[in-house]
Amino acid sequence: MEKEEIKQKIYDLVVKSTGKKKLKSSDIQKQISSDTGCSRDEVKDALKDLMDEGKLIYTYFGGSYVELPPNQ
Amino acid sequence: MPKKYETPMLDELEKGPFPSFVTEMKKAAAKSDMAADALGQLERCFKDNRTHWKHGGIVGVRGYGGGVIGRYSDLPEEFPDVAHFHTVRINSIAGLFYKSSFLKEMCDIWDKYGSGLTNFHGSTGDLVLLGTKTDTLESIFAEFSSRGWDLGGSGSAMRTPSCCVGPARCEWANIDTLDITYATTQEFQDEMHRPAFPYKFKFKTVGCAVDCNAAIARADCSIIGTWKGKIEINQDEVANYAKSGMNIQTEIVNLCPSKCMSYDGKTLSINDDDCVRCMHCISRMTKALKPTGEKGASILIGSKAPFVIGATLSWVIVPFMKMEPPYTEFFDLVRKMWEWWDEHGKNRERIGELIIRRGMREFLEYIGVDPMPQQVKEPRRDPFYFWKEEDLAK
Ligand code: HEM
Ligand code: HEM
Ligand code: SF4
Ligand code: SF4
Numbered sequence: 082m083e084k085e086e087i088k089q090k091i092y093d094l095v096v097k098s099t100g101k102k103k104l105k106s107s108d109i110q111k112q113i114s115s116d117t118g119c120s121r122d123e124v125k126d127a128l129k130d131l132m133d134e135g136k137l138i139y140t141y142f143g144g145s146y147v148e149l150p151p152n153q
Numbered sequence: 154m155p156k157k158y159e160t161p162m163l164d165e166l167e168k169g170p171f172p173s174f175v176t177e178m179k180k181a182a183a184k185s186d187m188a189a190d191a192l193g194q195l196e197r198c199f200k201d202n203r204t205h206w207k208h209g210g211i212v213g214v215r216g217y218g219g220g221v222i223g224r225y226s227d228l229p230e231e232f233p234d235v236a237h238f239h240t241v242r243i244n245s246i247a248g249l250f251y252k253s254s255f256l257k258e259m260c261d262i263w264d265k266y267g268s269g270l271t272n273f274h275g276s277t278g279d280l281v282l283l284g285t286k287t288d289t290l291e292s293i294f295a296e297f298s299s300r301g302w303d304l305g306g307s308g309s310a311m312r313t314p315s316c317c318v319g320p321a322r323c324e325w326a327n328i329d330t331l332d333i334t335y336a337t338t339q340e341f342q343d344e345m346h347r348p349a350f351p352y353k354f355k356f357k358t359v360g361c362a363v364d365c366n367a368a369i370a371r372a373d374c375s376i377i378g379t380w381k382g383k384i385e386i387n388q389d390e391v392a393n394y395a396k397s398g399m400n401i402q403t404e405i406v407n408l409c410p411s412k413c414m415s416y417d418g419k420t421l422s423i424n425d426d427d428c429v430r431c432m433h434c435i436s437r438m439t440k441a442l443k444p445t446g447e448k449g450a451s452i453l454i455g456s457k458a459p460f461v462i463g464a465t466l467s468w469v470i471v472p473f474m475k476m477e478p479p480y481t482e483f484f485d486l487v488r489k490m491w492e493w494w495d496e497h498g499k500n501r502e503r504i505g506e507l508i509i510r511r512g513m514r515e516f517l518e519y520i521g522v523d524p525m526p527q528q529v530k531e532p533r534r535d536p537f538y539f540w541k542e543e544d545l546a547k
Binding site for chain 1: 212218219308348350351500
């Protein structure tokens with residue numbers, strides 16, 4: 082699967098969870114790799130891109146989570 | 154003119170013989186409104202008998218999931234200059250050797266963007282810069298990274314590894330603690346900056362069991378230097394210690410935890426097979442005793458501060474591992490441990506707690522290490538290994 086496609090799937094998952102459940106990086110890796118069959122390293126790599134582009138951010142509330150940046 | 158607060162309660166902490174953080178904070182407050190408000194708010198916390206700091210939220214610069222700890226005042230109207238008061242962690246250098254030129258630059262950067270207050274070093278081992286605002290974080294990161302420095306770890310990630318001064322200054326170092334710390338930092342950049350663990354994970358490396366970095370009490374993975382050969386004894390020096398007033402029987406022999414030493418008033422002998430390499434005798438009789446033979450490290454797992462199940466000390470997983478570059482065996486072991494923790498760990502569960510919850514048997518099987526007597530934490534308790542049918546068939 083193309084990286085861009087994985088990125089889109091990660092982003093959609095985070096959007097869908099917003100306001101319902103805070104996702105950890107490992108939740109995303111497990112979910113996306115079981116949905117798409119790609120390896121967790123590929124998911125990690127796609128997630129890293131989304132972070133570097135500022136599309137997603139890490140937050141901390143007693144543990145580290147992946148979320149949308151504020152005002153978006 | 155910076156703000157000034159009456160701080161009668163804090164002033165009490167300047168009395169007495171010890172250096173006082175209040176005195177130091179007052180010096181910073183003379184130059185910085187941020188430091189002044191931090192002092193004002195602290196007095197207020199003491200007066201109200203509760204904290205006015207909030208925690209969480211933002212955690213880093215773009216791309217990073219750690220290195221900055223979000224702090225906010227819950228009294229921002231009264232103390233506007235500490236409405237944001239984030240902590241920045243700078244990855245400290247192995248052994249904590251700084252050039253004075255760096256320290257001067259660091260202070261200039263911090264006076265420009267932050268409160269001027271620092272902490273050398275936090276309990277994780279980072280160089281800690283206390284108090285800045287969200288909108289300065291990218292600039293601070295740019296200033297440090299352009300000089301070759303990086304942020305440290307925070308959150309559910311590998312934390313900045315730390316070590317004792319080791320071979321840089323200490324003759325007892327069985328391993329190159331500085332190199333191991335540097336190599337670990339480089340190998341696991343991703344795990345440090347992009348938090349993906351159930352909770353924090355700390356490495357601390359010390360050259361011998363004297364444990365000058367308290368690795369056994371403070372690290373999820375404690376790497377403790379040890380040796381395989383005999384303790385070489387210089388009997389002339391033993392005699393010198395006796396002559397200068399050391400009671401070798403009570404101070405050395407009786408305190409040997411494995412009772413493997415004896416002394417007949419002239420000659421000291423050691424049954425090396427029973428020695429547990431605790432360093433007691435060697436650190437007391439520096440000139441007389443010296444470890445020899447193959448050098449390496451014991452790998453221990455599990456210590457942490459009190460949280461769910463109280464404080465724990467690390468216990469042995471691998472009694473002896475050669476620790477030489479490129480440390481492939483060690484890094485492979487670490488990756489296996491992380492995989493198991495990632496698979497089964499609950500949110501905010503440290504790896505040691507997980508081992509206690511699910512058992513050593515499953516952990517050892519997964520990481521591919523055989524059960525060994527050295528892994529028994531307390532004799533006559535917790536017979537944690539149960540044989541399976543395949544084992545009995547052998
Ligand atoms: C009476 C006041 C205070 C006391 C008694 C106190 C005590 C402590 C102690 C014992 C530690 C653990 C140190 C270690 O194990 O290395 C600590 C850590 C820390 N303190 Fe304080 N503290 C006080 C006020 C403050 C204030 C006012 C700030 C910031 C505005 C602050 C920021 C920190 C930070 C950021 C750490 C953690 C550093 C790290 O390990 O990463 N403390 N403090
Ligand atoms: C009543 C006041 C406070 C309490 C009860 C408290 C409690 C704690 C606890 C339980 C932890 C987690 C320790 C661990 O998991 O090992 C922690 C970590 C920390 N605290 Fe506090 N704290 C207080 C005040 C403060 C203040 C005033 C500051 C700084 C302005 C501060 C800075 C920190 C930092 C930097 C950490 C480390 C966070 C990390 O490791 O990610 N704390 N504190
Ligand atoms: S832990 Fe051992 S090797 Fe390291 S500084 Fe202390 S005595 Fe030396
Ligand atoms: S190192 Fe410790 S266990 Fe070994 S002989 Fe010395 S005191 Fe005994």
